[in-house]
Amino acid sequence: MRIEINEAAEFFRQNDDYLILMHASPDGDTLGCGNALCTALQRMGKNAKAVCPDEIPHRFDYLSEGVKQQEFEYRTIVAVDVADSKLLGDMKELGDMADLCIDHHESNKDYAKRLLLREHYASACELMYEVLVALGADIDRIIANCLYTGVATDTGCFKFSNTKPQTHITAAKLMECGAEIAPINYAMFELKTQGRIKLEQEVLSNMRFYGDGHVAVVSVMLDTLAKLPDVDSDDVGAMASIPRQIDGVDIGISIKEKKQGYFKASLRSSERINVADIAGGFGGGGHARAAGCSFYCSYEDAEKQIVAAACEALKQAGII
Amino acid sequence: MRIEINEAAEFFRQNDDYLILMHASPDGDTLGCGNALCTALQRMGKNAKAVCPDEIPHRFDYLSEGVKQQEFEYRTIVAVDVADSKLLGDMKELGDMADLCIDHHESNKDYAKRLLLREHYASACELMYEVLVALGADIDRIIANCLYTGVATDTGCFKFSNTKPQTHITAAKLMECGAEIAPINYAMFELKTQGRIKLEQEVLSNMRFYGDGHVAVVSVMLDTLAKLPDVDSDDVGAMASIPRQIDGVDIGISIKEKKQGYFKASLRSSERINVADIAGGFGGGGHARAAGCSFYCSYEDAEKQIVAAACEALKQAGII
Numbered sequence: 001m002r003i004e005i006n007e008a009a010e011f012f013r014q015n016d017d018y019l020i021l022m023h024a025s026p027d028g029d030t031l032g033c034g035n036a037l038c039t040a041l042q043r044m045g046k047n048a049k050a051v052c053p054d055e056i057p058h059r060f061d062y063l064s065e066g067v068k069q070q071e072f073e074y075r076t077i078v079a080v081d082v083a084d085s086k087l088l089g090d091m092k093e094l095g096d097m098a099d100l101c102i103d104h105h106e107s108n109k110d111y112a113k114r115l116l117l118r119e120h121y122a123s124a125c126e127l128m129y130e131v132l133v134a135l136g137a138d139i140d141r142i143i144a145n146c147l148y149t150g151v152a153t154d155t156g157c158f159k160f161s162n163t164k165p166q167t168h169i170t171a172a173k174l175m176e177c178g179a180e181i182a183p184i185n186y187a188m189f190e191l192k193t194q195g196r197i198k199l200e201q202e203v204l205s206n207m208r209f210y211g212d213g214h215v216a217v218v219s220v221m222l223d224t225l226a227k228l229p230d231v232d233s234d235d236v237g238a239m240a241s242i243p244r245q246i247d248g249v250d251i252g253i254s255i256k257e258k259k260q261g262y263f264k265a266s267l268r269s270s271e272r273i274n275v276a277d278i279a280g281g282f283g284g285g286g287h288a289r290a291a292g293c294s295f296y297c298s299y300e301d302a303e304k305q306i307v308a309a310a311c312e313a314l315k316q317a318g319i320i
Numbered sequence: 321m322r323i324e325i326n327e328a329a330e331f332f333r334q335n336d337d338y339l340i341l342m343h344a345s346p347d348g349d350t351l352g353c354g355n356a357l358c359t360a361l362q363r364m365g366k367n368a369k370a371v372c373p374d375e376i377p378h379r380f381d382y383l384s385e386g387v388k389q390q391e392f393e394y395r396t397i398v399a400v401d402v403a404d405s406k407l408l409g410d411m412k413e414l415g416d417m418a419d420l421c422i423d424h425h426e427s428n429k430d431y432a433k434r435l436l437l438r439e440h441y442a443s444a445c446e447l448m449y450e451v452l453v454a455l456g457a458d459i460d461r462i463i464a465n466c467l468y469t470g471v472a473t474d475t476g477c478f479k480f481s482n483t484k485p486q487t488h489i490t491a492a493k494l495m496e497c498g499a500e501i502a503p504i505n506y507a508m509f510e511l512k513t514q515g516r517i518k519l520e521q522e523v524l525s526n527m528r529f530y531g532d533g534h535v536a537v538v539s540v541m542l543d544t545l546a547k548l549p550d551v552d553s554d555d556v557g558a559m560a561s562i563p564r565q566i567d568g569v570d571i572g573i574s575i576k577e578k579k580q581g582y583f584k585a586s587l588r589s590s591e592r593i594n595v596a597d598i599a600g601g602f603g604g605g606g607h608a609r610a611a612g613c614s615f616y617c618s619y620e621d622a623e624k625q626i627v628a629a630a631c632e633a634l635k636q637a638g639i640i
Contacts, residue, residue: 156505157477157478157479158477158478158491158501158505159477159501159502159505159506159509159510160502160505161501161502163495163501164495165491165492165493165495165496166492167492168488168489168491168492168495169488169489169492171478171485171488172485172486172487172488172489172492173485175483175484175485175488176485181478181479181481181483182479182480182481183591185476185478185479185480186479189479190479190561190564190565191565191566191567192565192566192567193566193567194566194567197524197527197566200524201521201524201525204517204520204521205521207517241510244510245510245511245512246511246512246513246514246517247511247512247513247514271503
């Protein structure tokens with residue numbers, strides 16, 4: 001059942017003992033949303049706990065500043081920024097029992113009893129901001145930091161095309177509420193571990209170009225990662241954006257070795273190429289500018305196949 | 321003479337034949353401001369031309385989309401985003417004759433006949449937006465792209481502490497006017513030449529750590545740059561931010577060789593250290609978190625001296 005913002009606020013007033021579910025491979029949006037809601041509910045005198053199936057990277061520690069540990073038996077389940085209960089990993093069954101889902105993904109599977117969805121919002125945190133305003137919550141520095149984190153991380157700090165005028169307006173309001181944007185943005189966008197730096201070097205030094213320089217390919221192999229113990233999945237994921245940053249590249253490809261003989265390719269493109277179509281040809285999918293697919297073969301075969309498809313797309317677009 | 325926004329608008333209505341000065345080593349703010357103003361004045365039926373003492377990097381080409389080449393003798397000089405006529409290079413004398421300066425630098429030298437200054441604005445483009453609104457200019461896609469470019473580039477895409485709630489509000493308004501944020505941000509913040517990538521690799525592979533990992537030093541030597549002909553001054557400047565991005569680093573130092581025996585050091589710091597003080601000890605200066613100074617000696621001596629001063633600052637702060 002689709003519900004609206006004031007109905008969600010009423011739901012939070014009437015219920016208690018909340019278990020808040022945040023998605024696996026947690027990002028700033030699900031964590032910001034979950035911790036902001038948990039903090040606000042506890043301040044209303046409710047019991048609440050925000051949980052995530054995966055370990056939460058330490059750079060997000062500040063998001064739980066306002067959360068108290070409470071012992072209680074949950075009676076109400078709320079999923080935030082979770083498009084599909086499958087994205088809850090080990091907690092999928094809890095997701096399937098969710099009383100409410102608050103989300104911004106067009107692909108939301110409508111798995112919860114109630115759904116508050118805003119597909120055109122760049123982040124779930126923008127929607128959570130409106131829910132908390134409707135609840136009359138005091139959006140102080142701590143909650144504003146949580147919500148700002150989701151807004152900033154889901155938009156690449158207002159860089160991506162999902163950023164809307166309203167996204168900037170919400171950011172302005174969160175700053176007025178005390179959001180500490182400079183240290184948050186430093187932690188989210190600038191700070192790198194020494195392992196991450198080494199991984200970038202390794203990836204850059206092995207970049208290969210095809211199609212008159214319009215295709216760039218990088219690879220992340222398991223033996224490289226084995227030498228870099230402080231590299232996390234976030235660091236590896238960030239490699240996907242590197243090849244497309246090179247001047248002249250229309251299709252950036254990063255190929256990650258998942259297991260021996262099993263590779264995942266991430267594709268990024270300029271507005272001249274639809275990489276969802278390329279990935280679709282290998283049973284994958286995604287968006288026009290960011291898509292992915294898998295290969296069960298040798299590394300050489302995987303690269304050969306994806307590069308051939310990329311070059312074919314360049315030809316069809318009249319680029320080469 | 322300090323003037324206000326509506327006085328600046330009246331000035332533009334009453335005068336004609338404008339020469340608009342943009343500062344040397346041009347950035348997105350001075351170029352965005354100058355081209356937005358030039359476009360708006362030409363549309364009012366005035367003659368206007370925006371000039372810069374240095375070559376304008378090609379990635380800024382789109383900023384002059386709305387500007388027509390006009391032949392006329394200038395009678396009115398306006399400097400935009402120029403804190404000091406010295407920053408006009410070969411055009412310093414024109415700057416000293418400026419009828420109006422529109423700027424946001426606290427350090428503005430008040431060199432022009434009239435000064436419209438907003439020291440607390442993150443960018444001159446935010447101020448220019450207000451001037452153009454007061455002028456009744458049609459802020460369409462072309463002008464909005466110019467103004468957005470200045471707002472985004474001067475704030476690191478809304479990442480830095482100079483970003484204010486009002487900065488986000490102006491960005492929202494410029495988006496409503498048609499600013500094409502995704503391609504602009506890609507060109508300003510993501511796109512890198514192959515030379516830039518090679519320079520980053522070179523710099524990263526030579527990074528040195530001192531003071532228990534709280535100080536990181538990189539160097540950019542002339543013989544490295546000689547091997548990378550497509551690297552521009554912007555690329556070299558960007559190296560200054562790299563060492564501070566490393567986890568655990570409180571003081572990031574980049575040392576650039578300007579001539580044999582002449583080096584410039586750029587310092588960046590966490591909020592625990594004031595690098596303006598460190599730079600001041602060597603006759604330099606700047607801000608608490610970003611400062612610089614020069615050395616006339618061998619590279620080894622320069623690095624030794626600045627690292628010793630950095631370690632001393634860490635000790636005084638109780639960090640090591």
